[in-house]
Amino acid sequence: xxxxVRKRSSFNNQLLKIGSLSKRGLAGWLIIVGAILVIAIxxxxxISPWIRPYDPIAINVGPILAPPSNQHLFGTNDLGQDVxxxxxxxxxxxxxxxxxxxxxxxxxxxxxxLFASYAGGIPDRVVGLVMDSLYAxxxxxxxxxxxxxxxxxxxxxxxxxxxxxIPSYFxxxxxxxxxxxxxxxxxxxxxxxxxxxxxxxxYVLPNIVPSIVVVATVNFADAILxxxxxxxxxxxxxxxxxxxxxxxTSGQRLLTSGAWWVISYPGLMIILLALGFTLMGEGLSEMxxxxxxx
Amino acid sequence: xxxxxxxxxxxxxxxxLTVEYWTRRxxxxxxxxxxxxxxxxxxxxxxxxxxxxxxxxxxxxxRLVPYPGxxxxxxxxxxxxxxxxxxxxxxxxxRGRRISxxxxxxxxxLNPVEKIKDHFVELIQTHEPKVSKTQALExxxxxxxxxxxxxxxxxxxxxxxxxxxxxxxxIALALALNPSVVIADEPTTALDVVVQAKILDLxxxxxxxxxxxxxxxxxxxxxxxxxxxxxxxxxAGRIVEYASSIDLYSSTQHPYSQGLLKSIPNxxxxxxxxxxIEGSPPDLLNPPKGCRFWPxxxxxxxxxxxxxxxxxxxxxxxxxxxxxxxxxTNDQ
Amino acid sequence: MTSxxxxxxxxxxxxxPVEKGFLERLLTSSRRFVKAVDDVSFSINKGExxxxxxxxxxxxxxxxxxxxxxxxxxxxxxxxxxxxxTEIEKGAFREYRRKLQIIFQDPYASLNPRMKxxxxxxxxxxxxxxxxxxxxxxxxxEILQRVGLxxxxxxxxxxxxxxxxxxxxxxxMARSLILNPEFIVADEPVSMxxxxxxxxxxxxxxxxxxxxxxxYLFITHDLAxxxxxxxxxxxxxxxxxxxxGDKNEIFSNPMHPYTQALMSSIPVPxxxxxxxxxxxxxxxSSAIDIPKGCRFNPxxxxADEKCRTTEPELIPVKxxxxxxxxxxxxx
Numbered sequence: 010x011x012x013x014v015r016k017r018s019s020f021n022n023q024l025l026k027i028g029s030l031s032k033r034g035l036a037g038w039l040i041i042v043g044a045i046l047v048i049a050i051x052x053x054x055x056i057s058p059w060i061r062p063y064d065p066i067a068i069n070v071g072p073i074l075a076p077p078s079n080q081h082l083f084g085t086n087d088l089g090q091d092v093x094x095x096x097x098x099x100x101x102x103x104x105x106x107x108x109x110x111x112x113x114x115x116x117x118x119x120x121x122x123l124f125a126s127y128a129g130g131i132p133d134r135v136v137g138l139v140m141d142s143l144y145a146x147x148x149x150x151x152x153x154x155x156x157x158x159x160x161x162x163x164x165x166x167x168x169x170x171x172x173x174x175i176p177s178y179f180x181x182x183x184x185x186x187x188x189x190x191x192x193x194x195x196x197x198x199x200x201x202x203x204x205x206x207x208x209x210x211x212y213v214l215p216n217i218v219p220s221i222v223v224v225a226t227v228n229f230a231d232a233i234l235x236x237x238x239x240x241x242x243x244x245x246x247x248x249x250x251x252x253x254x255x256x257x258t259s260g261q262r263l264l265t266s267g268a269w270w271v272i273s274y275p276g277l278m279i280i281l282l283a284l285g286f287t288l289m290g291e292g293l294s295e296m297x298x299x300x301x302x303x
Numbered sequence: 304x305x306x307x308x309x310x311x312x313x314x315x316x317x318x319x320l321t322v323e324y325w326t327r328r329x330x331x332x333x334x335x336x337x338x339x340x341x342x343x344x345x346x347x348x349x350x351x352x353x354x355x356x357x358x359x360x361x362x363x364x365x366r367l368v369p370y371p372g373x374x375x376x377x378x379x380x381x382x383x384x385x386x387x388x389x390x391x392x393x394x395x396x397x398r399g400r401r402i403s404x405x406x407x408x409x410x411x412x413l414n415p416v417e418k419i420k421d422h423f424v425e426l427i428q429t430h431e432p433k434v435s436k437t438q439a440l441e442x443x444x445x446x447x448x449x450x451x452x453x454x455x456x457x458x459x460x461x462x463x464x465x466x467x468x469x470x471x472x473x474i475a476l477a478l479a480l481n482p483s484v485v486i487a488d489e490p491t492t493a494l495d496v497v498v499q500a501k502i503l504d505l506x507x508x509x510x511x512x513x514x515x516x517x518x519x520x521x522x523x524x525x526x527x528x529x530x531x532x533x534x535x536x537x538x539a540g541r542i543v544e545y546a547s548s549i550d551l552y553s554s555t556q557h558p559y560s561q562g563l564l565k566s567i568p569n570x571x572x573x574x575x576x577x578x579x580i581e582g583s584p585p586d587l588l589n590p591p592k593g594c595r596f597w598p599x600x601x602x603x604x605x606x607x608x609x610x611x612x613x614x615x616x617x618x619x620x621x622x623x624x625x626x627x628x629x630x631x632t633n634d635q
Numbered sequence: 636m637t638s639x640x641x642x643x644x645x646x647x648x649x650x651x652p653v654e655k656g657f658l659e660r661l662l663t664s665s666r667r668f669v670k671a672v673d674d675v676s677f678s679i680n681k682g683e684x685x686x687x688x689x690x691x692x693x694x695x696x697x698x699x700x701x702x703x704x705x706x707x708x709x710x711x712x713x714x715x716x717x718x719x720x721t722e723i724e725k726g727a728f729r730e731y732r733r734k735l736q737i738i739f740q741d742p743y744a745s746l747n748p749r750m751k752x753x754x755x756x757x758x759x760x761x762x763x764x765x766x767x768x769x770x771x772x773x774x775x776x777e778i779l780q781r782v783g784l785x786x787x788x789x790x791x792x793x794x795x796x797x798x799x800x801x802x803x804x805x806x807x808m809a810r811s812l813i814l815n816p817e818f819i820v821a822d823e824p825v826s827m828x829x830x831x832x833x834x835x836x837x838x839x840x841x842x843x844x845x846x847x848x849x850x851y852l853f854i855t856h857d858l859a860x861x862x863x864x865x866x867x868x869x870x871x872x873x874x875x876x877x878x879x880g881d882k883n884e885i886f887s888n889p890m891h892p893y894t895q896a897l898m899s900s901i902p903v904p905x906x907x908x909x910x911x912x913x914x915x916x917x918x919x920s921s922a923i924d925i926p927k928g929c930r931f932n933p934x935x936x937x938a939d940e941k942c943r944t945t946e947p948e949l950i951p952v953k954x955x956x957x958x959x960x961x962x963x964x965x966x
Contacts, residue, residue, distance in 0.1 A: 034327065193745035196705055201759040201810065202732035211758075215749035352829040465918045495690035495856070495919065500900035500912040522830055525902035529909065548906040559831075566834045568859035570901050571908070573883065575863060579834035583799050 039292030046285030050278070054100040061094040065251035074268045084270040086256070087263060096274045099253040100282060102163060102246050107232035107286075109167035110174065111225050118175040119221060122182030123209050127190065137183070144176035152235050156244040163246065166239055170232045181224050185217040219297040226290035230283045237279050253279050314516050315341040315364075315402075315484055320377030322356070322363050331587045333359040333372065335540045341484065344510060346517045348527025348548070350563075351537035354584045358407075360537070361486045361520045365398050382483065400430045403477035407489040409469035413461040419472055420457045423479060430480055446475040449512075450505060467498035471505070478509060485510070486518040491526070503530055524563055528552055533620070536560045539585050539595040542614070546621040556623040558600045594625070602627055640717075641818060641850050642702065643678040647711035649697050653923060669922045671697040673874035674711075676949070679818075679850060679867075684841075686853045686861040686882075689871035692919060695854045696740075698871075699820040702852060703737045704728060715818070733763060736811035740823035742803035746795040752779075753791030756809045763814065778809045781846070783839060801832045805839070812847060820852045825860070837864055858901055862886055867955070870894050873922060873930045876949055880956035890958050892935050929961060937962055 062082075063070045069089035077084045083092035125136040143151070155169035189195060189212075198208045239245050240254025241261075248255060253275035260272025322334040334356040341347050351357040362368045364379060366386065379386040381401060389397065398404075406412040413422065423443035427434055434442075444454050450471040461469060470490060477485050487506060491499035507530065510517045519531055527534050527548065534551050536544040536559065544557040555561045562580035569575060582599035585591055591598055597607040606626050614622040617631045650668040672694040679685040687695040700706045702713055704720065712721045720731055739745040746755055757775045760766045766774050772791075779787035782805040795803055804824060811819060821840065825833040841864065843849060855861050861868050862882065869879035870893065878891040889895045896913040915934040920926055929947050932938040941961055949959040 193739045193741055194747045196700075197737075197739060197745050197807070197810070198747070198758075199705055200703060200732065200737045201814070202729045202762050203758070204762075207762065211750070212747050216747070352831060467918050496858075497690075497896055497900045497912075497915050498918060500902075501914065504912070523902065524830070525904040528904050528906045529902050552904070552906050563831055564904060566831050567904050568857075568863040569904055570859040570862055570886075570898065571903050571905075573862075573886070577834040577838075577863060579838065580831040583801055583832060584829065 036292045036295035039288045039295065041292075043285045043288030043290075043292060046281055047289065050100055050282050050285065051104060053097060054104060057094075057097040061091075061097045063091040063094045065090065065094040065098045066249060074263070074266070074271075076268075077270055083274045084268070086259060086268070086271045088259075092256070092270060092274055095251045095256060096253070096278055098251040099256060099275060100278060102240075102250060102252040103233050103236045103254070103279070103282065105163050106166045106170065106236040107229045109164065110170040110232045111228050113167060113171035114174050114178050114228060115221070115225065117171070118178030119182065119214075121175070122179045123186060123213065123217075125179075126183040126186040127205070127209055127213065133183075136179070140176040140179045143172065144180070146173075148173045148231070149235060149238055152239060153242065153244065156239050161244060161246065166236055166245060167232075169239070170235050173235070174228050174231065177228070178221070178224055181220050182217055185220050186213060189213055189216055219293070223290055223294045223297065226286050226293060230286035230290065233279060233283045233286070313340040314343050314345075314382060315339075316378070316380040317364070318378045318380075320360070320363060320379065321375045322359050322368055322372055323375050324372045326371055329588045332540050332590075333587070334363065337377070337535075337537075337542050339535060339542070339545070341516045341518065343483070343514055343516055345533070346507070346510065346519060346531040348531030348534040349518060349520045349537060350522065350524050350527045350534060352522055352584060354539060354587055355537040356540040357520045357522075357537050358488055361404070361488050361518065364484075364486060364518075365402050365404055366394055367398070367404070396430065399426060399477075399482070400480040401482050402484040402486065403480070403482040405470075405473050405477045405485065405487040405490050408493055409466065409473045410461075410493070412473060413469060415461050417460075418457075419459055419461065419464075422472070422476060423457075426476060426479055442479065443475070446478060449478070449509060450475045451501075467494055467502065470494060470498075470502055474502070474506065474509070478513065478515075481513065482515060484516045484518065486520065488520045489522070490519070492521075524567055525569075536563070539587065539590060541595055541611075541624060542622075543596065543624045544622065545614070546623075550618075550621050554621070556617060556621070556628060557596075557625050558602050558627075559596050562599075639680045640678050641681040641715070642852070643714040644698075644702065645676050645712045645714070647672055647675045647698065647701055647713065648709045649694075649701055649706065650709045667923055670874050670925055671922060672701065672708075673925070675871075675874070675876055677869055677876065677879060679852060681850055682844070682848065683867060684844070684851045684853055684865045686855060686865040686868040687871060688855055688858055688861045688868055690856055690919065692873075692922060693871040694874040694922075695856075695871050696822050699737065699822045699852060699854045703735045703820055704731075705737065729763075733759075733814045734817045735820075736814070736816040736818070737820040737822065738804070738807050738811055738824050741827050742800045742807060743795075743827070745807050746803055748795055750794075751791065752793050752795070752798075752806055755795075756791075756806060756813060759810060759814050765814075774813060775809075778813045779806075781843070782806075782809045782812070783835075784809070800828050801836060804828060804836055808839070808843070812843065815847065816849070818850045818852070820854065822854045823856070824853075826855065826857065833860070840864075858897060870897070873919065873925060875930065875959065876957075877931065877959045878957065879949065880953075884953065884956050888956070890952065890956070890963065891960050892937055893931055929959075 067090065070091050071081050071085045071089055073085060073089045074087055075081055075085045081091050081093060083096060085091055121136060125132045151173050152169045155172055156165060159165035159168060195208060195212055198212045236245065237254040237257060240252055241258050245254050246252050256275035257272055260275065263271050317337060317339045320334055320337040321332065324331040324333055337360055339347065349357045349360060359368060359372065363374050366374070368374060374387065381397065386397065420440060420443060424436055424439045427439040427442060443457060447454050447457060452468055452471055456464065456468065464472065491502055494502065503526065506517060519527060521527060528551065531548050533547045535542050536557065538559050544551065544560045551560065555564055565578040566580060568577060580599055585595055593608040594611055597603040600607065604626060612624050612626045614624050615628045615631065616622050617628050649672040650670050653667040653669060675698055687698060689695045701708050708721060712719055714720065715731065715735060720728065753775050756778060757771045760771050760774060775791060776787040779790055784790045784802065784805055825836050828836060837860065840851065844851065853861070853864060865882045867880060868882050868885055869876045870891070871877065872893050878885060878889065878894045889898055896915045899911065899913045917934050920933065926933050928943040928945055932942040935942065945961060947959040947961045949957050950963065951957050952963050
């Protein structure tokens with residue numbers, strides 16, 4: 010399908026324009042810091058097979074519930090697994106889940122939002138009704154319900170998160186499309202004879218990409234936290250995969266016995282990853298909105 | 304009048320006013336070294352195009368230049384008092400009571416959730432706390448008669464009034480406290496031509512009746528020529544010509560003023576030959592060196608590109624910022 | 636119908652339904668409409684500049700959009716080169732877009748912020764499957780040159796926000812001209828441009844008319860500009876034409892009270908001409924509650940009983956001087 014390619018190239022255009030970030034004040038710094046966090050974590054997860062001291066799912070590589078020490082920087086958990094290694098490797102699931110959910114949202118939410126709101130009338134009303142109903146549910150509850158129906162695994166988690174998030178894309182796109190629809194350049198496109206699909210792809214879509222990007226970053230952050238939540242209640246991945254969410258579950262049980270390190274480090278990583286995306290989203294939003302007003 | 308004047312017999316005196324906007328992309332000198340005087344019952348027209356600085360000039364007279372603008376230097380003297388030196392509470396008293404401002408767009412300047420009468424009561428009581436509500440309303444009714452709106456409309460909300468009426472309400476509010484100076488910033492741009500004529504006539508008659516001075520800020524040269532006593536022509540933040548309306552018309556001196564006059568269609572003439580001014584207004588972030596108008600000026604000379612000309616007085620009360628007139632200064 | 640005629644509009648109407656609140660919809664059955672264009676008829680000859688003049692809200696912009704079918708009329712017909720274009724199906728109408736073009740008022744809003752100048756100006760060629768690639772590029776450069784944006788290479792890769800209002804308006808013109816149209820609706824093309832630059836754009840339009848053999852429907856609220864540029868003018872009030880005809884005739888001999896009031900209110904750049912503006916009572920009525928009879932009667936200094944009950948027709952009082960006023964014959 011042509012659309013994703015075009016989106017990515019206009020996204021690249023955006024990136025190039027964002028190039029001089031540091032000159033843009035606070036917004037620029039937010040993006041830089043956020044991006045550094047996210048990239049650092051991605052890199053860390055990516056090279057983890059080569060830098061981790063132990064196999065993250067191997068049990069009894071050390072004493073059970075040992076506090077942080079020179080051999081086990083972050084200590085060990087109740088299965089004798091090395092927490093540090095698990096922290097290094099445990100981001101993979103979340104990153105995959107959030108990336109997948111964003112892709113699904115873009116693939117479904119963007120065309121849906123574009124076509125329904127540009128068409129107006131009945132399609133807009135019907136789709137809007139569905140979206141509003143979905144939106145009315147508390148996100149996590151809905152995600153849990155869907156995940157429970159679909160089962161465990163990365164793909165199912167991504168799907169349940171996507172379903173929860175598509176309404177947000179729809180809303181943002183809809184409000185943008187509605188205001189763009191009234192502009193003179195859309196009238197002008199009509200006047201030179203452009204067909205609706207051309208208008209949508211070359212006149213409407215490029216102008217809503219900035220807002221989509223912002224929603225996408227918030228989507229990433231939210232997905233991380235939801236994935237952690239789903240895993241926490243057992244709807245995530247099997248124990249054979251190192252995952253921060255799993256560590257949260259076991260770590261929580263162990264808090265009462267004083268083993269704070271099992272939950273804290275994975276928890277911190279989750280927060281940092283979500284924070285990274287949030288900062289990027291805030292910075293982008295801050296940067297793009299004043300620009301649009303100019 | 305020289306560039307620097309401290310003559311206290313004028314109602315309003317401005318000397319060397321410079322206003323800058325400190326934006327993310329750099330510093331913009333919206334107004335540079337502006338000086339003017341205004342007397343009772345005088346109408347001063349300030350005319351210029353986008354980026355000329357005319358609105359900024361108007362707003363700085365009541366110290367309401369929006370962020371990120373700031374008055375960098377210069378004096379503003381109202382009835383002998385230095386406005387720039389005033390503290391905030393003093394300034395708040397001046398605004399509305401001694402100098403008032405009629406904004407361009409009456410739609411956004413009135414509070415949509417307040418009835419018109421509340422606008423008046425609030426305004427009057429803020430500045431004169433001893434006035435009772437009844438007295439304030441009486442004054443409002445009188446003002447309504449002055450501006451030609453039916454008294455019952457005072458109970459309406461802004462959205463219930465038409466554009467012309469809203470503008471009249473703004474004028475009435477501007478007069479409520481009997482100011483000495485009223486500044487009207489594009490008071491008629493949003494109105495149709497017939498209503499525009501009425502509003503301008505109204506401002507004029509109220510000015511005469513209450514003995515105020517009026518500053519008319521607009522891009523419409525025809526309006527200022529017909530309605531002001533003297534005119535300031537602004538270009539890229541500078542005053543380029545300052546003269547009585549009759550002098551400005553009969554002996555237009557600055558090439559920009561000449562160009563402007565030649566480019567407006569005159570409805571009373573047939574088969575007019577209009578001439579455009581080449582080029583476009585400069586980027587204020589990166590203005591040309593020397594006279595700001597030289598890139599568009601058909602008379603540009605080498606010295607124009609090097610240094611900005613000062614204001615030359617070519618006859619009494621006719622000033623022009625152009626080297627073409629450097630030998631014509633009127634020695635008093 | 637003469638063979639000189641390129642456009643004819645007959646009894647054009649456009650009514651916009653007024654949105655009703657929930658309660659209103661329950662309690663009342665009547666529909667209310669904004670009668671933006673209420674029975675407008677006129678014709679334009681080839682090569683002419685025909686100005687449609689009026690204050691904001693009179694329906695002139697809506698009329699312009701109806702003529703190019705950007706919006707569909709509620710009733711009435713538009714004939715272009717003797718063909719009834721209102722009856723043509725939307726898809727088939729695309730062909731006509733090559734001949735009928737429109738330029739908008741706001742140069743800041745009529746260009747796609749995300750399209751480079753070259754892409755925007757060349758897009759019409761792609762849409763109509765004309766030139767592509769290098770051929771397209773060549774045509775784009777040619778047209779940019781003709782609208783005064785030289786050197787064209789400098790402009791094709793710029794985005795609209797990098798250009799001034801005047802330049803943007805030229806680009807809008809280039810975009811309309813690249814298809815070699817025959818008829819252009821210009822909707823207030825200079826009202827948002829600095830005064831000193833307006834003449835350049837207007838003169839450009841007049842030059843292009845000669846070069847491209849164009850006909851213009853020029854929409855404006857500025858009578859002075861209308862006088863400068865047009866051959867014939869029509870003055871609109873609340874959705875109807877009240878006076879129409881040859882420009883010189885109308886300006887030297889305005890007969891409709893509204894036209895007279897308008898002309899007397901327009902400021903003249905001359906301090907010695909303190910004009911006596913004809914006062915009109917009140918303000919323009921809303922287009923939802925149009926006064927009965929002659930719609931101008933509440934403000935007219937000459938209105939009588941008949942004016943309050945009968946709507947005047949647009950009739951010729953001289954060759955090429957039409958007026959809609961019950962008192963016309965008497966004059």
